Amino acid sequence: MNEKIVLITGATDGIGKYAAMALAKMGYHIILHGRNREKILATASTIQNSVPGCNIDWVEADFESLPAIKKMSQELHEKYDRIDVLVNNVGAQFHELRFADEGVEVGFAVNHIAPFLLTSSIIDLLLKSECRRIINVSSEMHRNMQYFHFDYIYGKEAYSLYDYYSNTKLANLLFSYKLSRVLEGKGFTVLAITPGLTDTHLNPQRTPELVQRAVPVELGAVSMIEAVTSPSLQGKNAIFLDKDAQVEPTSSASYDIEQQDKLWDMTEKLLGMKFTVL
Secondary structure (H helix, E strand, C coil), X not given: CCCCEEEECCCCCHHHHHHHHHHHHCCCEEEEEEXXXXXXXXXXXXXXXXXCCCCEEEEECCCCCHHHHHHXXXXXXXXXXXXXXXXXXXXXXXXXXXXXXXXXXXXXXXXXXXXXXXXXXXHHHHHCCCCCEEEEECCHHHHHCCXXXXXXXXXXXXXXXXXXXXXXXXXHHHHHHHHHHHXXXXXXXXXXXXXXXXXXXXXCCCCHHHHXXXXXXXXXXXXXXXXXXXXXXXXXXXXXXXXXXXXXXXCHHHHCHHHHHHHHHHHHHHHCCCCCCC
């Protein structure tokens, strides 16, 4: 049995849920994250019924809330002496402009600030693992942006669901590549992935054309499962796996070190903290 402990955020639906089930079958110890306790417990029960004897735990936090994420981190520290793999899978699309408590656009809060805060909050638990693997779920939609729009953070430009969402997916890559630099020489593996266009509940208002093109979750989860399990990826950094788990270059904007640094510094200021690796 594989004793690696894998925390998957957004694991009560879509590719996160499917990957949790698949990894449980492989013997991984899974920590499910969700924001709705009823859905978390239902997911845990489904996996336990399908994989008798598997190790399934769970944590609850609404990623729109910074206090909830900090509480979740505290609970993880109280229960675990290490975490081997973190999968920053939570992603959300919003059909109208609204703001999280800290005054930033809610999609940016959930899709970027939350994984940044969570990663920084449990980096010490990851350091205690020999695996030390961090996986950030982005999207091919990052290619829609020629550069990162900092004005979108505060909703200062006209709201478009796909533009604002694409901007957050570019943020995932800017974060992932900067994180690779910050953690260089510390034995980490930092990967970014895309599931491709997948049949999930991310956007219930998708057009019929998009619904028809979407692949089932078992195909959308391929890159996530490979990123967690592949020995050949250990020690690799600043790479992006496409929907078929093949290494693929990302947009030129994602490799812009100046934008990576600016977004990192701005995020630290928003959170009032420094991302510290001891």
